[in-house]
Amino acid sequence: MADYFQGNGIVRALREGEIAVARPGQVHGARNTGTEPFVLVSVVASANAGFVLAER
Numbered sequence: 337m338a339d340y341f342q343g344n345g346i347v348r349a350l351r352e353g354e355i356a357v358a359r360p361g362q363v364h365g366a367r368n369t370g371t372e373p374f375v376l377v378s379v380v381a382s383a384n385a386g387f388v389l390a391e392r
Contacts (some may be wrong), residue, residue, distance in 0.1 A: 337349060337370040338370070338374050340364070343362055354368075356368040
């Protein structure tokens with residue numbers, strides 16, 4: 337279990353298997369509140385990251 341901080345004082349509990357989405361420019365963070373190790377996987381995508389899709 338973890339606390340997910342969404343900015344503006346908003347905190348919600350995250351449980352195993354749940355996801356959280358941060359919008360562009362949104363302040364966010366997470367803190368382990370459980371007794372087990374907490375694993376956070378962060379995926380970042382940008383519309384103008386400089387990648388070009390391959391042709392099929």
